[in-house]
Amino acid sequence: MPAYIVIGAQWGDEGKGKIVDVLAEKMDLVLRFQGGANAGHTVLHGNTKYVTHLVPSGVISGCSMNIIGNGCVVCPLTLLEEMRILEKQGIAFSPQNFALSGSAHMVLPVHKYLDKCLNEKIGTTVRGIGPAYTDKVQRTGIRWETVSAGTFEAAYHEHLDLVEKVYAVIDKAELEELRRALPQLLETVEILKPYIRDIRPLLSRALSENKNILFEGAQGTFLDIDHGTYPFVTSSSTSIGGAFTGSGVFLDFDKRIGIVKSYTTRVGEGPFPTELFDETGERLRRNGNEYGATTGRSRRCGWLDLALLKRSCLINGFNYLVFSKISCLSGLGPLKVAVDYDAAGKAIYTELPGWEEDLEGCRDFNALPKNCQTYIRFVEDFLQVPIGLVSTGPDRNNVILRKALFSS
């Protein structure tokens, strides 16, 4: 049973969408195990651009079953809106190809409101993620199974009564507004009701039938609630551990694929030892079009941080790396990579020679400039994990395959 997992090795936005899309084509089941609409996966098929936030990317390539696992937090309004947009692009949804775990928690309008009020210092995506997970852990959240059980409406009122008691930040007028959101929510969850399932039987059937399974991570390892740069993190387990709690099944993943951007970016606040504040950082932002798919915010850019990535490999046990956006490094001059930190936490760099050539669309490793080959080999040697695939452009065909992606 070939099982694959794709995880962002840095702070998210490593280009997971494209690889997941390539993999998903051969998958029988794709599952999202954490996060919510804070994620944004962009996939380019020819001239058509698809952006998914909540639904697994497998829907785009026509994978036969796509699951939102219990580890996710899902806003009914956002989910339905996303499905409608994808339907307009020709993607079909039915309970035969899409399921939402009844144990997943809901993101409600009140969570988005609280996110805006409480989480400014983190620089969140304001999608209600932190407050929804807070409710989950506090055991005051609303799970999707309440819709199937017919208890959602009562739970909604009970939840807002509790919110009124706990949060002084919400005034009477705002509460009224939140109560008025109920009819639209009721209408929406009714439409989504056929998709709500106990996902365990789906997973155990896929396992017993030796199906190809892909777990699709969102965000990146250093946004993990436990292993990331706390408190400047998201509220879910973005690293490999989240795959198990977020699905309710143990999988001995054949390929644990880490997506590594060939430089570093992060959105929002928090430490970033290799951040560049100069013209080079600006050029990386321009070359890589480093603006968020979810919020449109410009991303902070910096040199590749191998000390950070070494830790990512330890956390996730990667056995295959994808090196993305290499074409964005052309023309930058000598390239620095952080190999350690000093006592004050400042990055210690090694400098490698750069290259001028445009690499966009290159598909042959030997056709890459020698300095680019050296850069890739340096990373691989440092991390002691093979770089199996190098991505050289946004299109799904712009890849250099060095090591088979699929297990036979």
Ligand code: IMP
């Ligand atoms: P939240 O996930 O909206 O609570 O935001 C927490 C932190 O994670 C903020 O710094 C966000 O910018 C960051 N974040 C959340 N989702 C993503 C993502 O998909 N890519 C990159 N950063 C993200």
